[in-house]
Amino acid sequence: MNGNHTGSQGARPALTPLEPKADRETVRRHNLSLVLRAVRDEGEATRAGVAGRVGLTRAAVSSLVEQLMESGFLTESGKTFSGQAGRPGTVLKVARTGLAGVGVEINVDYVSVCVADLSGTDRVRLVEHLDNRGADPALVFSRAAAIAARALLSAAEQDLRPMGAALALPGLVTQGTVREAPNLGWRDVDARTPFAEALAALRPDLRRPQVRSENEANLAALAELWFGGLGEARSFLYLTGEIGVGGALVLDGELLRGANGFAGEIGHVSVADDGPLCRCGARGCLEQYAGQAALLRAAGLDERSGAHGVAELARRAAAGEPRALAALTGAGTMLGRVLSGAVNLFDPDAVVLGGIYRDLLPWLGPPAGAELATRVVSGLWPAEGVRLRAASPAADAARGAAALVLQDALADPVAYARFDEA
Amino acid sequence: MNGNHTGSQGARPALTPLEPKADRETVRRHNLSLVLRAVRDEGEATRAGVAGRVGLTRAAVSSLVEQLMESGFLTESGKTFSGQAGRPGTVLKVARTGLAGVGVEINVDYVSVCVADLSGTDRVRLVEHLDNRGADPALVFSRAAAIAARALLSAAEQDLRPMGAALALPGLVTQGTVREAPNLGWRDVDARTPFAEALAALRPDLRRPQVRSENEANLAALAELWFGGLGEARSFLYLTGEIGVGGALVLDGELLRGANGFAGEIGHVSVADDGPLCRCGARGCLEQYAGQAALLRAAGLDERSGAHGVAELARRAAAGEPRALAALTGAGTMLGRVLSGAVNLFDPDAVVLGGIYRDLLPWLGPPAGAELATRVVSGLWPAEGVRLRAASPAADAARGAAALVLQDALADPVAYARFDEA
Numbered sequence: 062m063n064g065n066h067t068g069s070q071g072a073r074p075a076l077t078p079l080e081p082k083a084d085r086e087t088v089r090r091h092n093l094s095l096v097l098r099a100v101r102d103e104g105e106a107t108r109a110g111v112a113g114r115v116g117l118t119r120a121a122v123s124s125l126v127e128q129l130m131e132s133g134f135l136t137e138s139g140k141t142f143s144g145q146a147g148r149p150g151t152v153l154k155v156a157r158t159g160l161a162g163v164g165v166e167i168n169v170d171y172v173s174v175c176v177a178d179l180s181g182t183d184r185v186r187l188v189e190h191l192d193n194r195g196a197d198p199a200l201v202f203s204r205a206a207a208i209a210a211r212a213l214l215s216a217a218e219q220d221l222r223p224m225g226a227a228l229a230l231p232g233l234v235t236q237g238t239v240r241e242a243p244n245l246g247w248r249d250v251d252a253r254t255p256f257a258e259a260l261a262a263l264r265p266d267l268r269r270p271q272v273r274s275e276n277e278a279n280l281a282a283l284a285e286l287w288f289g290g291l292g293e294a295r296s297f298l299y300l301t302g303e304i305g306v307g308g309a310l311v312l313d314g315e316l317l318r319g320a321n322g323f324a325g326e327i328g329h330v331s332v333a334d335d336g337p338l339c340r341c342g343a344r345g346c347l348e349q350y351a352g353q354a355a356l357l358r359a360a361g362l363d364e365r366s367g368a369h370g371v372a373e374l375a376r377r378a379a380a381g382e383p384r385a386l387a388a389l390t391g392a393g394t395m396l397g398r399v400l401s402g403a404v405n406l407f408d409p410d411a412v413v414l415g416g417i418y419r420d421l422l423p424w425l426g427p428p429a430g431a432e433l434a435t436r437v438v439s440g441l442w443p444a445e446g447v448r449l450r451a452a453s454p455a456a457d458a459a460r461g462a463a464a465l466v467l468q469d470a471l472a473d474p475v476a477y478a479r480f481d482e483a
Numbered sequence: 484m485n486g487n488h489t490g491s492q493g494a495r496p497a498l499t500p501l502e503p504k505a506d507r508e509t510v511r512r513h514n515l516s517l518v519l520r521a522v523r524d525e526g527e528a529t530r531a532g533v534a535g536r537v538g539l540t541r542a543a544v545s546s547l548v549e550q551l552m553e554s555g556f557l558t559e560s561g562k563t564f565s566g567q568a569g570r571p572g573t574v575l576k577v578a579r580t581g582l583a584g585v586g587v588e589i590n591v592d593y594v595s596v597c598v599a600d601l602s603g604t605d606r607v608r609l610v611e612h613l614d615n616r617g618a619d620p621a622l623v624f625s626r627a628a629a630i631a632a633r634a635l636l637s638a639a640e641q642d643l644r645p646m647g648a649a650l651a652l653p654g655l656v657t658q659g660t661v662r663e664a665p666n667l668g669w670r671d672v673d674a675r676t677p678f679a680e681a682l683a684a685l686r687p688d689l690r691r692p693q694v695r696s697e698n699e700a701n702l703a704a705l706a707e708l709w710f711g712g713l714g715e716a717r718s719f720l721y722l723t724g725e726i727g728v729g730g731a732l733v734l735d736g737e738l739l740r741g742a743n744g745f746a747g748e749i750g751h752v753s754v755a756d757d758g759p760l761c762r763c764g765a766r767g768c769l770e771q772y773a774g775q776a777a778l779l780r781a782a783g784l785d786e787r788s789g790a791h792g793v794a795e796l797a798r799r800a801a802a803g804e805p806r807a808l809a810a811l812t813g814a815g816t817m818l819g820r821v822l823s824g825a826v827n828l829f830d831p832d833a834v835v836l837g838g839i840y841r842d843l844l845p846w847l848g849p850p851a852g853a854e855l856a857t858r859v860v861s862g863l864w865p866a867e868g869v870r871l872r873a874a875s876p877a878a879d880a881a882r883g884a885a886a887l888v889l890q891d892a893l894a895d896p897v898a899y900a901r902f903d904e905a
Contacts, residue, residue, distance in 0.1 A: 319830020
């Protein structure tokens with residue numbers, strides 16, 4: 062996962078090792094992906110249409126389509142296209158049953174599991190609120206595996222079988238390891254093996270899944286890019302409010318990872334150099350002013366009351382309760398100050414606020430916008446107002462994680478056997 | 484110049500418009516560039532070596548080399564390679580006389596002109612210290628053109644003839660226009676035409692040059708990338724101390740420009756929200772603490788004393804003068820705070836300090852490094868110490884500007900006729 066400014070197509074484990082001589086096999090795998098992605102991009106396509114688009118012969122495409130249908134990636138419907146040159150062709154689509162990606166967001170006070178079909182549609186969602194702070198990683202992974210196992214039962218009801226899973230984690234994740242997750246109290250924790258083992262123990266009928274892991278804000282930002290309402294915007298700053306404050310930068314449609322894998326850590330940008338000590342060791346980090354606990358505390362609510370507390374905060378703010386409004390104005394101002402610096406550095410098309418900030422945007426937005434209007438260099442940020450926008454409700458880290466599995470499978474379908482056949 | 488995350492190969496004006504049918508001509512222009520860049524990258528090459536490298540036939544390469552020699556891009560030496568298969572070939576090199584790029588940095592209190600040969604070597608340098616603050620842009624461009632004209636006389640002595648010029652300017656530059664240069668007092672000033680006209684008036688013997696313009700920190704960062712000592716580092720944050728504080732971000736070897744062309748404006752990141760009012764309209768910008776004027780003032784020196792004042796500051800600091808040391812420690816601390824936020828967001832391989840910061844690094848570095856060590860998230864910034872490094876003395880904005888012209892010419896040699904033949 063490390064490396065600068067890479068896309069999200071990481072190394073893919075191949076089930077069948079490639080022989081050194083297997084040049085022809087390499088070409089075929091590449092072409093399988095080409096054809097599969099062409100059908101996915103079009104939604105519906107004929108073999109002739111795909112051949113025209115990818116520049117292969119009709120016969121080659123037919124053979125590739127055959128293999129993709131056999132392995133469950135494509136389906137054929139009886140429908141035919143008319144109005145095109147030549148014989149009408151049978152319509153191909155990406156399979157909506159069968160292969161699926163599993164995304165598991167393990168956050169500080171909840172676990173969310175998403176099972177998405179090959180088209181990226183969210184088909185099963187299971188969220189459980191629980192407190193993972195300070196818990197033994199083994200316990201957290203077994204809890205998450207239990208929730209995933211339940212979600213897979215629902216997926217099976219819809220004829221969906223997992224190809225692999227990806228974990229979204231609230232910390233610095235490099236090469237599959239959680240280097241540091243201060244709000245969980247973790248350091249150097251391997252995330253993939255214990256989850257895969259816990260799931261395998263619960264579901265011995267499934268083949269042991271391939272598991273990836275990634276920072277949750279990065280995955281939420283990718284979900285926003287793939288499924289959100291950003292329109293033309295391809296470069297944006299993503300901020301997500303949770304117990305921690307996560308951040309990610311997307312440039313020209315690609316995630317910026319940074320030299321050490323921690324790009325986007327906006328929650329630990331300092332907003333007051335003599336401010337309160339943060340778990341990261343620095344003082345006055347944005348998280349100490351605009352993190353969930355700080356916000357709830359400032360509003361006079363129990364800082365450990367989680368989603369319930371955030372809903373109560375929104376209710377009080379809507380009712381005009383002064384302490385709630387003051388807490389949100391204060392946090393919004395601090396958010397705006399840090400965002401101004403980030404906008405001066407990065408000049409994005411948009412700033413997207415997710416997590417708890419999505420629901421609190423009506424109260425956080427105006428004070429944050431006022432800071433941006435004053436502090437962004439030379440008022441060159443577009444005059445129609447700062448483009449602070451709420452994250453799409455359809456885009457979150459668990460869906461981003463599921464989509465990461467799908468993206469890998471689309472890039473090399475041969476490597477993504479089902480793990481439901483032990 | 485606008486657009487996200489583009490490289491520095493902007494649109495190139497073609498001297499001879501391409502016919503719609505001129506497909507063959509397009510291919511030839513492309514191949515001319517391919518051959519030229521192959522020779523430049525190798526330093527010395529034979530026709531056979533180039534043919535092998537670029538995948539063209541020996542005959543095709545010979546014809547292309549012929550045209551590149553005629554138009555002054557390549558030269559041939561009598562030397563031959565032995566130890567290679569086949570007949571020894573004559574050695575080709577990029578011409579060290581003839582075609583050259585002209586870079587003109589127009590800054591607040593100086594103008595620097597660099598004439599670089601096709602290999603990128605700095606062959607003429609002329610720096611004049613003068614005060615451009617609040618001056619009429621027309622006057623500033625005519626001063627700069629006069630300095631460039633004098634530099635071109637020296638270049639002619641070395642048989643160097645300009646192909647084009649690029650201007651480096653201390654402000655937001657988009658599409659050739661200075662949108663905003665607060666320290667010059669400019670807004671929406673076209674930079675290219677007045678310079679080209681002023682130079683044409685002074686040197687009627689030269690063809691009117693093609694002129695590009697660009698932000699000076701961006702060009703200094705590109706110079707650092709192309710000519711500096713960064714080694715493997717391809718992603719870095721560049722900060723340059725001048726009257727203003729300029730900044731640029733290079734990611735994977737490409738300049739980040741941002742959605743509105745102002746990415747990298749680190750001088751206007753706020754370091755104290757109730758700090759002094761900045762010319763940009765915001766409060767407490769880094770420039771108000773670590774800009775040249777603020778530094779000199781804090782040290783008890785005349786804030787308008789320019790390069791002389793900066794040299795005096797360094798002298799006093801070296802002598803242990805407490806006020807000079809306190810001023811540098813204060814500025815270094817503020818630099819470190821803003822850099823910590825930027826590092827948390829971008830996670831670069833290195834942070835490079837140029838302009839006056841290069842000479843002041845012995846005193847700015849320790850306090851800035853202490854802030855970075857505390858504030859960069861989780862101490863993941865490499866343990867061997869924060870990689871704050873001085874910009875290479877061989878890399879500055881004027882050389883970056885000259886190299887921009889060379890880069891354009893290497894990308895399409897046909898478009899770069901000499902402008903010395905009116």
